[in-house]
Amino acid sequence: MKRIIWLSGGILFVTAAFFVPGSTGSVWFSILLGFIAAVVYLVALYTYWFKNIRSKSARIGILTTLLLLTIISAVSSVLNYSSGRSQAAMLATYRKNIEIRCLHSYINEPLLYTLASRYDRDGHAGYRTMAAAFHSKYDSLITTDHEFRYGENGKIYTWKIYVAKAHADSVVLVGESEFLKGSDPAFRNFSGDKGRYQVEGILTPKGVQYERTN
Amino acid sequence: MLACAGVILIGLTISLIHPDRIYWNSLNPWENAYITSVYGAIQIFGSSFGSSIPTEFILKERLLILAGILVIFVIGPSLWVFSESEKGERTHGILIRGFNWYAGVMILIAGFWYAGSGILEGAGHVQMLREINHKNQMRYELSQGLLTRAVQAIQYYELPVNMGGGGQSFSMLSVPAKRSKILAIHNLETSQPASRNVFLIGRVKSGSITLFAVGKMDGQNARFKNADGEQGKMQLAVRIIPSDNRMIHRLTDKQFVN
Numbered sequence: 001m002k003r004i005i006w007l008s009g010g011i012l013f014v015t016a017a018f019f020v021p022g023s024t025g026s027v028w029f030s031i032l033l034g035f036i037a038a039v040v041y042l043v044a045l046y047t048y049w050f051k052n053i054r055s056k057s058a059r060i061g062i063l064t065t066l067l068l069l070t071i072i073s074a075v076s077s078v079l080n081y082s083s084g085r086s087q088a089a090m091l092a093t094y095r096k097n098i099e100i101r102c103l104h105s106y107i108n109e110p111l112l113y114t115l116a117s118r119y120d121r122d123g124h125a126g127y128r129t130m131a132a133a134f135h136s137k138y139d140s141l142i143t144t145d146h147e148f149r150y151g152e153n154g155k156i157y158t159w160k161i162y163v164a165k166a167h168a169d170s171v172v173l174v175g176e177s178e179f180l181k182g183s184d185p186a187f188r189n190f191s192g193d194k195g196r197y198q199v200e201g202i203l204t205p206k207g208v209q210y211e212r213t214n
Numbered sequence: 215m216l217a218c219a220g221v222i223l224i225g226l227t228i229s230l231i232h233p234d235r236i237y238w239n240s241l242n243p244w245e246n247a248y249i250t251s252v253y254g255a256i257q258i259f260g261s262s263f264g265s266s267i268p269t270e271f272i273l274k275e276r277l278l279i280l281a282g283i284l285v286i287f288v289i290g291p292s293l294w295v296f297s298e299s300e301k302g303e304r305t306h307g308i309l310i311r312g313f314n315w316y317a318g319v320m321i322l323i324a325g326f327w328y329a330g331s332g333i334l335e336g337a338g339h340v341q342m343l344r345e346i347n348h349k350n351q352m353r354y355e356l357s358q359g360l361l362t363r364a365v366q367a368i369q370y371y372e373l374p375v376n377m378g379g380g381g382q383s384f385s386m387l388s389v390p391a392k393r394s395k396i397l398a399i400h401n402l403e404t405s406q407p408a409s410r411n412v413f414l415i416g417r418v419k420s421g422s423i424t425l426f427a428v429g430k431m432d433g434q435n436a437r438f439k440n441a442d443g444e445q446g447k448m449q450l451a452v453r454i455i456p457s458d459n460r461m462i463h464r465l466t467d468k469q470f471v472n
Contacts (some may be wrong), residue, residue: 003296004294006292006296007288007289007292009286010284010292011288011289014283014284014287014288015280015284018280018283027247027250027251027254027275027276027279028247028251030276030279030280031243031247031279031283034279034280035283035287038283038287038288041287041288041290042287044268045291045292045295047296049295049296049299052299052348053295053298053299054298054301055356058298062291062294062295065322066291068324068326069286069291069322069326069329070298072326072330072333073244073286073325073328073329074328075329075333076244076328076329076330076333076336077244077247077332078245078336079332079333079337079339079340080245080247080248080332080335080336080339080342081247082336082340083248083250083335083336083339083340083343084247084251084252084255086253086339086343086347087251087252087254087339087343088252088254088258089347090343090346090347090350091255091256091259092256092258092259093347093350093351094259094350095259097354100358101358101361104358104361105361108365109461112303112365112368112369112372112461115292115369115372115373116368116372116456118372119372119373120382121317124332128222128381135393137338140308146367151420155333165254173412174365185278205377206373206378207366207369207373208365208369210365214341
C-alpha cells in the first residue's frame, strides 16, 4: 500500500509541476518544472527508502545510477533545447528574408516598369511626368487610402504598399510589413501604426532608389 | 504486480495519446520536446501565411513528453528502489530478483539510452543547424546583392544615353572577350560598402545581360568553375531581359549556379 501511495504521489506531483505553465505555454518550461519535480521526488524516494535497501552496494549503486541519469538527462535537455531554438531561429530568419525580398521586388518592379514607359529608345519622354507615367499604368490598383495593391490578385499578403507621393519628377512607394518589427519601436509608419519594418522606393528621372526607413 | 500495472499503464497511455507512435523511442522526452518546439516554430512560420498545425497535435506531443518523464524518473526508479528493499529469496546461493526489479532496471536503461541519444543527436543538430543557417544566410546576402545589381542593370537599360543609361540597350556594357570574365560592374556598383561577394557581368546582348554573383563560401560542387576564375565557390546567376514581362530570370542550370 505504501508503495502505491509513493508511486501515485510521485506521478501526481510531477504531472502537476509539468502543467504549471498550462497546456499551451513553452514546452521547455513545462519540462524544466517537471524535471525539477522529478529530481525532488527522487531525492525524497531515496531518503525515505534508504534504510530499507538491503545492502550497502545496492544503496551506492542506486545513488550513482540516479545521479548519472539526472546529469545526463539535464545535458540532453539543454542540448535539445538549443537545437530546437536554433531551428526556430532559422525558420524566423527564413520568414524575415521572404518578407524583405518580397517587399523589395513588389516595390522595385512597378517603379522600373514606370521608368521603362517614361522614356522611349531615343530618350524622348513618353509621358509628361513621372506621376502621369505611373498613374497611366497603375491607377486602377490604388485605393482611396493610397494603398497600392500591386500583384495581389486576391492573395493576402503580410505587407502593404502605399503610394506616398506621385509628383511630376518623383514617385515614392512605401512598403510596410505587418509581420516584421522595425529597428525603432517609436517610429510612426505611413499607415499610422508604430514600429513596423518599413522601406521606401523612390523613382526619379535618374532611376530608382530603395532604402529602409525603419 | 506494481510493475505489471506500470507496463500496462504505459502501453495504454501511448496508444491513447498517439496510436501510430508505439515504438521504442516514442517515450523519449528529449526527442519529443525537440519535435514539439520545432512544430511550435513551424506554427509561427505557417501562421503568417495562413496555415497552422492543429493545437491538438501539440497537446498530444506534450502528453507523450510527460509520460516519458514519469516513466523514466518516477516509475522506473521507484520499482527498482522498492524491489531492492524487498527480502530476496536465494536459490543455490543466487539471489532471485522479482519482476519489479527487472522492469525498474529496464526502464532506467531506456532512460540512459534516451538521454545518451539525446546528447548525441542534440549536439549534432546544433552544429548542423549552425552550418546550414550560416550557409543559407550567405546565400541570401549573395542573392540580395545580385537582385540589387539586377535592378540597377534594368535601370541602366531604361535610362536614355544622355542621362547615363544605355538607351534601351546593354550594348555599351559589352567588354572585350579577354576581360569579360573578371570585369567588375563599375557602373552597376551600389553605394554600399564593398562586401566579400563579387558581382560580374557575363554574356551581354543588346536586349539582355547575364549577371553573376560569386560568394566567398564553398558551393555544392568543389570542381565548379566560377565566373571570376575561382573554383568551387557559391555562385548565383540571373539573366535580365527588360522587354520581358518578367524582367529578371533566375538561372538554375548547373553550369551557372553552384
